[in-house]
C-alpha cells in the first residue's frame with residue numbers, strides 16, 4: 467500500500483481554517499470546514515453592508531441574493547441554467563414545499579415512492595405530506611450497503627405514482643444513485659422526481675438540466691462549507707416554474723411583496739418558492755466555496771474525491787484485516803459518493819474515543835463509522851493517520 471502523491475489540488479488545503487492542525491477531520495460531509503476568506507467576508511458584511519447601508523441593503527443587494535447565489539451555485543455545481551435555483555429555508559422545509567408542490571401537480575395519483583434507507587427527514591416529511599394529502603407511501607426496501615437501483619424503482623412505480631423522492635448519494639452507505647436513469651424510469655411512469663442532493667452537491671458533478679430533473683434540494687453546510695445551519699438550496703426545472711405552487715404562501719414569494727395586497731398571488735419564476743425574509747447572513751459563506759469550486763472545477767473535485775475514498779478503502783482493507791470490520795460502501799468508485807462507511811459492532815464506542823483524541827469521523831446506526839472525505843480539505847496523509855488511530859482504538863476496545 468503506497469500513499470498517493472497529494473497531487474495538484476493539495477495546495478487548496480491551505481485555504482481552509484484549521485487544515486494545518488494535527489486534528490484529523492473525517493466529517494466534512496456533515497459540516498465542512500470554514501474557508502479562510504469567510505471570516506473577513508463576514509466582518510466586511512457587518513461593517514460595510516449591514517452597518518453602513520442598513521435597511522437600504524435590501525434594495526441594493528439582499529433581496530436578490532437568494533437568486534444570485536442560486537444562479538452561481540447552478541452554474542458551478544448543479545449544472546443548471548440561471549433562474550432555476552434559490553437559497554432559502556432548511557433542506558427539511560424545502561422538501562416539504564417541493565413535495566407538496568409536486569403532488570398537487572399530479573392530481574388523481576395516490577402514491578409517493580420513497581426508500582426505507584433514505585435520510586430520516588426525507589422519510590418523515592414524505593410521511594407527513596402523504597397524511598396531509600390523503601396519499602399512500604410506497605416503500606422501497608434497499609440493501610443498507612447499497613441503495614436504490616433501476617430494477618427496484620421499476621417495480622415500485624406505476625400509474626398511481628405522483629412523486630418519487632430519492633437521495634443522489636445515500637447518507638449511510640455513500641451509494642451513488644444512477645440519477646439520469648432513475649429519473650427516466652419515474653418519468654416513464656408519469657411521475658415527478660425530487661432529488662435530495664445533500665451528500666452530492668459540491669462532491670459529485672451534477673447536470674440537472676441535461677438529466678431532465680424536475681425538482682431538487684440540498685444543504686449548503688456539508689460539501690459547500692456554508693457553516694452550521696446555513697440555508698439550503700432548491701432547484702425547480704424551468705418548465706415547471708410557472709405551473710407549480712408551494713404551500714407556504716409568504717409575502718417574499720408573492721408577485722409584488724411591497725404591494726402588501728389583500729391576497730397572495732405567486733411571483734413568476736423561482737422566487738415563488740421563497741416564503742419569508744431570507745437569512746442573508748447565513749448564506750454569505752456559501753459564496754466562498756462556490757468560488758473555490760469554480761476555480762478548481764467539479765471534475766477535478768470528483769477525481770480527488772474518488773482517489774481519497776479509494777485510498778481509504780485500500781488502507782482499511784489492510785489495517786482491519788481479520789478484525790470483523792466490513793466496508794459498507796460500494797467498492798466500485800462509479801457507484802460511490804464522497805464518504806466510506808466501515809461497519810463493526812463497536813463503532814459507536816470507537817467514534818466516541820476517537821473524538822477525544824481529535825480524530826473526528828461520525829457514527830450512524832447500526833455500527834457504521836462514517837469517514838467523510840472533503841476533497842479540497844482532506845489529505846491522503848490525514849486518511850492514513852486517522853485510520854491508524856481508528857485501528858489502535860478498536861484494538862484497545864477488543865483487547
Ligand SMILES: *Cc1c(COP(=O)(O)O)cnc(C)c1O
Pocket residue numbers: 556557558559585587588633637662664665685698
Ligand atoms: C444532511 C441531510 C439533510 C439535512 O436536512 P436539514 O433540514 O438541513 O437538517 C437532509 N437530507 C440528507 C440526505 C442529508 O444528508
